[in-house]
Amino acid sequence: MIFFLSVMSFLALRGYRAPKNTVELSPPLKHGKYIVINGGSRPMINAHFNGSAQSYAIDIVGLNSFGMRASSIGGGENLSDYVIYGKPVYSPCVGKVLVVVDEFDDLTPPQKDIENIAGNHILIGFDEKEVLLAHFKKGSIKVKAGDFVDTNTMLGEVGNTGNTSEPHLHMHMEQGGKPDTILNGKPIPFTINGNFLIRGSILDHYRFCALREGSPLLGLGAGEGKCTKPIMVEYIIN
Ligand SMILES: [Zn+2]
Numbered sequence: 001m002i003f004f005l006s007v008m009s010f011l012a013l014r015g016y017r018a019p020k021n022t023v024e025l026s027p028p029l030k031h032g033k034y035i036v037i038n039g040g041s042r043p044m045i046n047a048h049f050n051g052s053a054q055s056y057a058i059d060i061v062g063l064n065s066f067g068m069r070a071s072s073i074g075g076g077e078n079l080s081d082y083v084i085y086g087k088p089v090y091s092p093c094v095g096k097v098l099v100v101v102d103e104f105d106d107l108t109p110p111q112k113d114i115e116n117i118a119g120n121h122i123l124i125g126f127d128e129k130e131v132l133l134a135h136f137k138k139g140s141i142k143v144k145a146g147d148f149v150d151t152n153t154m155l156g157e158v159g160n161t162g163n164t165s166e167p168h169l170h171m172h173m174e175q176g177g178k179p180d181t182i183l184n185g186k187p188i189p190f191t192i193n194g195n196f197l198i199r200g201s202i203l204d205h206y207r208f209c210a211l212r213e214g215s216p217l218l219g220l221g222a223g224e225g226k227c228t229k230p231i232m233v234e235y236i237i238n
Contacts (some may be wrong), residue, residue, distance in 0.1 A: 016195030019189040025092035026151040027192050028118060032202045033063045055187035057172030065099060075166050077108050085167040087158045089133060091149040095126030098180045102141040104161040112163050118182050119162025122155055132182050133169040135162050138145050138220055181206035
């Protein structure tokens with residue numbers, strides 16, 4: 001049993017390492033605290049890791065101050081109970097919007113739409129690659145095909161459309177598939193602020209802080225007062 005667990009841990013740990021040739025992206029969520037529930041390069045820590053275009057995809061949910069994903073135990077049917085539901089999503093790259101789909105109703109958990117798996121989604125072309133962001137809230141998408149976006153462009157809000165068991169943000173990068181389609185082409189691994197995200201990675205914006213000592217704190221959740229120790233990154237991932 002111990003041997004078995006050791007092998008399992010070893011295999012899981014291998015999925016924690018960043019693959020070669022990762023592409024750097026910006027955080028798609030800018031305020032609040034989030035956890036990656038699928039991510040990495042092993043199937044046991046990333047349900048997407050199956051050799052398809054979405055193999056290096058991440059799924060992200062929000063965390064409240066109690067470390068819970070929703071205000072009710074187990075989540076329940078009320079979408080607004082989920083911390084991430086309705087949170088603004090920003091473009092993770094400078095690029096051009098290739099596809100926008102915003103037609104599917106938000107589903108009541110745990111209903112899923114397995115025919116339209118990405119639900120409402122946005123595909124962004126970037127450096128001859130494509131980034132897919134999926135499961136947007138119906139009617140929330142602010143961009144259209146042909147728009148140029150940068151990392152300050154608000155794309156829309158996290159929703160619960162497509163193949164999703166609860167509100168979350170799905171993101172992956174792919175290359176060389178049929179143009180303007182999803183789940184096509186070669187999976188491309190990526191980092192966010194230099195971090196290869198795996199299951200359990202925390203994206204914490206609450207520590208967003210002023211770069212100069214003594215200047216006011218910036219960022220939601222940072223609280224009152226002054227920065228006594230400057231933090232040189234704007235987004236902490238651990
Ligand atoms: Zn996903």
